[in-house]
Amino acid sequence: MLNPEFVLSFLLASFVIAVAPGPSNAFLMAQTFTHGRRAGMQSALGFALGGVVHTIFAVVGLSAILKASPTAYATVQYLGAAYLCYLGVTTLWDTFKPQIESENKPHVSTKPAKNVTFQAMMTEVLNPKVALFFIAFIPQFVDTSLETSTTMQLALFGLMYPIFAFPIDCMYVYGGDKIANYFRTHPAAPRWIDRISGIIFIALAINLLW
Numbered sequence: 730m731l732n733p734e735f736v737l738s739f740l741l742a743s744f745v746i747a748v749a750p751g752p753s754n755a756f757l758m759a760q761t762f763t764h765g766r767r768a769g770m771q772s773a774l775g776f777a778l779g780g781v782v783h784t785i786f787a788v789v790g791l792s793a794i795l796k797a798s799p800t801a802y803a804t805v806q807y808l809g810a811a812y813l814c815y816l817g818v819t820t821l822w823d824t825f826k827p828q829i830e831s832e833n834k835p836h837v838s839t840k841p842a843k844n845v846t847f848q849a850m851m852t853e854v855l856n857p858k859v860a861l862f863f864i865a866f867i868p869q870f871v872d873t874s875l876e877t878s879t880t881m882q883l884a885l886f887g888l889m890y891p892i893f894a895f896p897i898d899c900m901y902v903y904g905g906d907k908i909a910n911y912f913r914t915h916p917a918a919p920r921w922i923d924r925i926s927g928i929i930f931i932a933l934a935i936n937l938l939w
Contacts, residue, residue: 730881811934
């Protein structure tokens with residue numbers, strides 16, 4: 730169905746891309762530091778689902794529209810940046826509200842985790858750079874000499890990437906949670922973790938527009 734040599738090359742390239750620090754890793758770490766390992770895992774799942782959505786877009790040609798239309802690209806880009814900025818501002822705003830003390834859970838963040846999977850998925854979907862990645866990177870591994878259609882190969886490779894990247898993202902989450910556990914034991918740490926996370930979200934919004 731797929732060229733084994735191309736699959737091996739694709740997995741190797743995907744590993745390098747997934748391991749390399751980037752905006753998605755920063756989002757994962759921010760959620761993990763703020764809300765813990767569970768929120769980090771939910772973020773990883775959200776990014777995987779976002780990859781599935783981008784695969785569908787690429788197969789039906791919507792990603793090609795983003796590449797061909799500067800207006801469409803800019804629209805999605807600004808929507809994505811606005812969404813990340815919204816997450817950052819709301820996270821920062823909540824750190825200035827009165828903190829609820831909890832003797833049983835001193836490590837809990839001042840802001841409860843809500844819809845983390847959806848937030849991560851939308852962050853991925855509203856990133857036009859990811860869409861262009863899918864239509865520029867994946868077609869390189871399509872073997873036109875096979876009986877399997879090009880569309881089917883694009884779909885399989887597109888789905889393969891988020892599945893392959895998911896456990897790598899989980900490793901980031903696990904490591905980030907270990908680091909964050911130390912800071913969460915300090916009374917003032919949760920607020921500062923929230924504030925740093927908010928700044929990261931805003932920085933990701935700026936990076937998306939860069």
